Amino acid sequence: MTRPGPQPGALHTADLHASLGDPVLDTMNFLNEVTHRYPEAVSFAPGRPYDGFFETEQIFDHLHRYLDHLEANGASPGQIRSSLFQYGPTSGQIRELIADSLRKDEGIDVPAESVVVTVGCQEAMFLAVRALIRGPEDVLLVSSPCYVGITGVAALLDVDLTPVEEGDKGFRCEDLEAAVLAERARGRRPRAFYVTPDHSNPSGSTIPLETRHELLELADRYDLLILEDSPYRLVSPGRQLPTLKSLDRARRVVHLGSLSKTLFPGARVGYAVADQPVVDDTGRTGLLAAELTRIKSMVTVNTPSLSQAVVAGMLLSAGGRAADLNVETAAYYGDAMRTTLARLAEAFPEEERVALGVRWNEPSGGFFLSLTVPFHADNAALERSAEQFGVIWTPMSYFYPRGGGERVIRLSVSYLTHAEIADGVERLACFIKDQAARP
Amino acid sequence: MTRPGPQPGALHTADLHASLGDPVLDTMNFLNEVTHRYPEAVSFAPGRPYDGFFETEQIFDHLHRYLDHLEANGASPGQIRSSLFQYGPTSGQIRELIADSLRKDEGIDVPAESVVVTVGCQEAMFLAVRALIRGPEDVLLVSSPCYVGITGVAALLDVDLTPVEEGDKGFRCEDLEAAVLAERARGRRPRAFYVTPDHSNPSGSTIPLETRHELLELADRYDLLILEDSPYRLVSPGRQLPTLKSLDRARRVVHLGSLSKTLFPGARVGYAVADQPVVDDTGRTGLLAAELTRIKSMVTVNTPSLSQAVVAGMLLSAGGRAADLNVETAAYYGDAMRTTLARLAEAFPEEERVALGVRWNEPSGGFFLSLTVPFHADNAALERSAEQFGVIWTPMSYFYPRGGGERVIRLSVSYLTHAEIADGVERLACFIKDQAARP
Incomplete structure (x- = not known):
């Protein structure tokens, strides 16, 4: 199991259980890394609960x-x-x-x-x-x-x-x-x-x-x-x-x-x-x-x-x-979702939406929505989105065990304020329109 | 997967993962059951930490x-x-x-x-x-x-x-x-x-x-x-x-x-x-x-x-x-172990010990010791020990993945007071001598 190398006791991934080679255990790494590299970006990535209603005491x-x-x-x-x-x-x-x-x-x-x-x-x-x-x-x-x-x-x-x-x-x-x-x-x-x-x-x-x-x-x-x-x-x-x-x-x-x-x-x-x-x-x-x-x-x-x-x-x-105990938080998340949907509708008027081939579902609750875009929403696109447009999202392909979702984005709305959502959707729309226009 | 039977949705163990048929997942059940049935017995079974030094606040x-x-x-x-x-x-x-x-x-x-x-x-x-x-x-x-x-x-x-x-x-x-x-x-x-x-x-x-x-x-x-x-x-x-x-x-x-x-x-x-x-x-x-x-x-x-x-x-x-943080607890467990060993030495004077074929190791710490007895220390013996002599212990055979330890008992000393240990060892000695004398 030890391969030639300068390090005592070094192991090789090929000698470990196959799950460690499964992309599902890695998908979130790239996302975390991007988030870390662009701390100023608005992030629709994390499905974290909002903690504003929590008090330590x-x-x-x-x-x-x-x-x-x-x-x-x-x-x-x-x-x-x-x-x-x-x-x-x-x-x-x-x-x-x-x-x-x-x-x-x-x-x-x-x-x-x-x-x-x-x-x-x-x-x-x-x-x-x-x-x-x-x-x-x-x-x-x-x-x-x-x-x-x-x-x-x-x-x-x-x-x-x-x-x-x-x-x-x-x-x-x-x-x-x-x-x-x-x-x-x-x-x-x-x-x-x-x-x-x-x-x-x-x-x-x-x-x-x-x-x-x-x-x-x-x-x-x-x-x-x-x-x-x-x-x-x-x-x-x-x-x-x-x-x-x-x-x-x-x-x-x-x-x-x-x-x-x-x-x-x-x-x-x-x-x-x-x-x-x-x-x-x-x-x-x-x-x-x-x-x-x-x-x-x-x-x-x-x-x-x-x-x-x-x-x-x-x-x-x-x-x-x-x-x-969740009346207040449920209302908060519901507002966040409605705000996101409203901002998306503003950013993509119907005609433009159809022309671009952009669409999204309209969940009545939860933390997430699906947004279809007219290009491959992969890691390279995510990197460009974070670097040039200051907005982070999750490639939906991460969630397909056997491939799929290549042109879909997951947006999470649970952790952002309304102001961040407005700002983030604006950046996202700029990115999508720019990316769609690329050859 | 459903077998004929009166219950909707009934599953059969043969349809579940094989680990559920592994005796290791069951060994402790019998012990818990015996402990539950004989609450007055002194129990050398649980490896629980002593909680006398803990205060909720x-x-x-x-x-x-x-x-x-x-x-x-x-x-x-x-x-x-x-x-x-x-x-x-x-x-x-x-x-x-x-x-x-x-x-x-x-x-x-x-x-x-x-x-x-x-x-x-x-x-x-x-x-x-x-x-x-x-x-x-x-x-x-x-x-x-x-x-x-x-x-x-x-x-x-x-x-x-x-x-x-x-x-x-x-x-x-x-x-x-x-x-x-x-x-x-x-x-x-x-x-x-x-x-x-x-x-x-x-x-x-x-x-x-x-x-x-x-x-x-x-x-x-x-x-x-x-x-x-x-x-x-x-x-x-x-x-x-x-x-x-x-x-x-x-x-x-x-x-x-x-x-x-x-x-x-x-x-x-x-x-x-x-x-x-x-x-x-x-x-x-x-x-x-x-x-x-x-x-x-x-x-x-x-x-x-x-x-x-x-x-x-x-x-x-x-x-x-x-x-x-463990000076006091370590001393406490050390005392419990020494007390147990001293009581065993009293209960089994050397000549009797040799004649019976009883022996034990002398750990300098930890919660457990091994006691070899001149009979099969199995569930039936444990049941008899609990019912007739009011003392519970763990068959060492529980801990052998492929058989072994049939004549050995595990004694845990972590959770008992000195008075309980003295009482428990006395009961245990009575049980061992009685069981050894059976045809």
Whole structure:
């Protein structure tokens, strides 16, 4: 494994696991580097939550509130100390509070035992994919373009991934069905389908209600599980469509959630809802959540007690309703999205838009939107945009596991002020018009 | 995947990933169940840190101290808020503080860039194994009996594991060399060797200084990396032998660490030190730590900022020396170990000990010791011990990846008072003598 060279103990990338050669683990590097090199540029790249509503001192109130709650529920001083200081149960110590908020916020009514508390939604994805994909004959389908987190998990676990491309109007069940049939014809088992039904990252698309029903029916017909990712619902303005999980009558859906956007990114608390029964050879039945927990015991052992205590304190402050804590932030993000769309419309009057071949979708929430441009929106274009026009964005091609999206840009609106958005869209329009005019 | 049955959406274990059928993910279940059923029993089973020195309110002091430190180092109020509230860098935000404490506490002198902050040491193990094991031809060697965490990681990643059994006097380099040669003869690549050189979990054994030098030499000769796990050093009394990493001149050692035992279990902060250069096809060189970071971005994205802030505050309170914070706890655990050994010597006078075939090792630190008994120390024996004698222990066979340790018991001393130890050893002696006398 050591190659000739001046450095003792030098390794070569060819000797490391193949995932480290997967472009998905690198895509964000170039973006970070560009951002670092052009600090004055307006950046539509990061999907960071806005932190203007957060005050450091609140953390102490939240922790105290959770400890008071434990005391009110009869915990002794020793138990309270342990609940914060010690390793907790691997499945999590605030499962009841999360199940309660899912009932109140999302109409998802599951027992607390079907919840596993994780280190962010990323770990929940990891656990679900590891449990469900048995070997090389199993296929994970993903709505594409898709969140890099799921592509990355697949790479780490040598899991084969089949993209189901979104059309101009978003996800279509017939495309999923075609992919399932094609994989079956190849002798493989389509096992699960990963999708973010609401305001997805990266495209911003949302699956209509009727399609949700169709999707559940299709999953049942083809014996497919659905991994439903849901980070942007409660931070979007207005009433959301029902989650797939709340419509799920046949336990087809593993719901993946995050409290990072809604409550506190720095706590890194997410969860999986996995109420599927699992039967073993002896006929004993448990829940899929218990299997995910067993895997978690070998990944992070448990989610930090401290993180769980803080988000529990936050939930308790709102009677368990995370939605109530996000009224202000959801309105803020909604304004940012509307402002971006309005500025785009101003910058590209309809005639010019059509002539140039520029178009975009109009998400009603979430952090992201898709903008189609009349040129290759690649790293070279990004570099030119940052250097000469002072505006940064994300090439949508980063999010296609098997190529695609070469003429599309992802814009993130979550982290910018209205003034920055106005300025940024103006710079972006200059760049697009200039780039389109190049030979 | 769905079998006939009354439950909608039921899965079968045979359809899940094989790791879920690995006994290592189940061993602890029986133990937990027994502990739950016999709450009055004295339990030598859990390796939990003692929490008597911890006070809940200290957490607030630690957080404030870290925030003050950021302010003193010129951070703006916005940056301070972000450092706690936002996602942080994947590699960690307290790498300098950890590198500083490694220099002061352990004589490990590495740049901060070679440190990756992880969600407990478990995640560090996961990252190291995933990065280093390329495929089925690569072998991970482990000192056996070994910590279940590494066996679990191997199971999750379908990594082949080769145990190198400890002899009566602990680990021997010649056994490792024989295992390396045998694997090479099978056409496989011995890639890394996982070991806990100090007061290991489960056996309590420590590798002598001379053997440490031999091991490093052997690693160099056979192009092997060493994964050095080190959780019990600073919580053991007296001066410890040098870490392998501090003796490592050829960058053969990836050092895995935990702040759980030394500072705060509920924060779940661990780290990997990986200063190996990694060269890619273009000749560019990075550090193995950067590769581990890329994998981490797909497992937990980042270690909770909140957890990092609290342990940073703790380190700052002691001028960066974690050892100084553990003087009292190390003395406490040392007393517990000495008390246990003294009580065992009283319960089994030499003549009786020899007649029965009972013996134990005498660790100078750590949480665990090994006790050999004249019968199969299996689940049935454990059940009888708990029910009829009110004492719980861990079958050592749980820690052998390929069988072994059938007549050995692991005793943990970390979580009991002296009175409980005295009582527990008395019960244990009664059980052993009774069980040995059975036909």
